[in-house]
Amino acid sequence: MEKTTDGNPEHRTTDHAEPIIEVRNLSKRFGRKLVLDNISLSVEKGKTTVIIGPSGCGKTVLIKHFIVLQRPTEGEVYFKGRRVDNLSERNLNEIRTQFGYLFQEGALFDSMTVAENIMFPIRQHVKIRNWREVDEVVKMKLAMVGLDGFQNYFPARLSGGQRKRAALARAIALNPEVLLYDEPTTGLDPIRSDIINELILKLKRELGVTTVVVTHDMKSAYKVANRIIMLHNGKIVADGNADHIRNHPHPVVQQFINGQVGEDDLAVLRMSGAVGSSQFLPRDFQ
């Protein structure tokens, strides 16, 4: 791993690094449910920020706010110093072309082939003069995620992991400045996961893209992160480089990164009683 010195916990809001995305006092409610609770953070340009946290803690909701797919209930979102959360959809379109967003479920267009999916952003925003060139781009992007040759497949005929990778190829089609990955390695085999990690590092190194990765995969987090943020119950509980997180004193953080069950979860399991007491077993079925 290359230099991660600037992620030092004591000065994590280093003022020499330029923030490209900033959220201030962000809260998000769905009905009565408070999902994000007064979050402030900034993502530094050219760095890789990894967001970890238990399932359902609001990671996806948070990064959707970065490109204003969700609007905050309270608080503000800034991109390159400009407030964006109150812009109209029309004005946002121009800003969104500078982002690549990998959806957790891929969100490929199922009425289009893989190649057409990847061409979609290109067709929308680039005046195409030479279709051969576009085919070349599609081929290259697919090769990057190990899917060259699948151009004419429909998403329904791909496996879960292949779909994810095709979606990743679509997200990087326009060479965006900022890439937001929602769980890029979930559902992939270990080798393929590591290839995606390498791809994330490569894009950052060669194109200088700013990267935000949401993940549960701690191996991947340690490998790609300049900075790791842990979210819990809608709040940031830890923020710093990989070593800072590894040695974090907070028990919630330690449990999460080591994959340990908490005492209260264990208690629930014990409470549920001996097998057979309140459950259906095969012998009960007629």
Added chain:
Amino acid sequence: MIAALGAKAIEDLINAGRFGRFAWRSAVTSLRGCARRSTFPLIWTQMFIIGVHSVPVIMITGAFVGMTLAVQAYDQLAGMGLEEHLGVLINISVVKELGPVLAAVMLAGRIGGALTAELGTMNVTEQIDAVRSMGTDPVRYLVAPRLLACLLLTPVLTIFADMMGVVGGALVSFLQFGINSRAYWTFSASAVALWDVSIGVVKAFFFGGAIAVISCYKGFNCREGAHGVGQACTEAFVASFISILALDFALAVIFKSIYMIFWPVKSIVT
């Protein structure tokens, strides 16, 4: 209790406002889309999907309407010795009223259902968000081509239904009731004016717009899961059906007043 009623009323009002905004945005975006070359292939695709498979059902609908009218009306007219005027009654009803309305109801089921299901599925699988995330306006990319295709196609399909209604009515009149075909056509031609046909076609234009906007709106706002999509389809059909009938009434009133204004003028000119 009262609070709950009030909350429901407020929610309905908010939804109505939301629908109004959606309809307005779709209309404006579609108008702009007409001027943009890149929308044409999208419209073309939609017209193909919507149009081709609708033709047979629309024609069957029209034919049965005409045939049924002939059977129903014959006895009454024959009782008065007016059976040769049967064509007038059938053709006016088909062209002005039943053709457009029944064709639109058929299309609300066929096209509206498909539109809502497609867009609803895209919504719950985040494909609409994906369009947004890539900096494209989903209303421009998804709604405008569908709305324009419906606006262009519903009148055409209605003319098909009208034609089949006229043919069906005539066949039953000639073959079953043995009415003199020359008298039948002469009376029909003198009674059914271009004005009547135009009313039907203009109505169809509005019906097509209503079906497309309602179905797209329901798809865009559908709830998660297979159940959500199914419910959205049902709601879209019911809403389309009611709006077709309401629009039909409103347009009938409007056309009648227009006719009253211009009829004296016309009689002076000719």
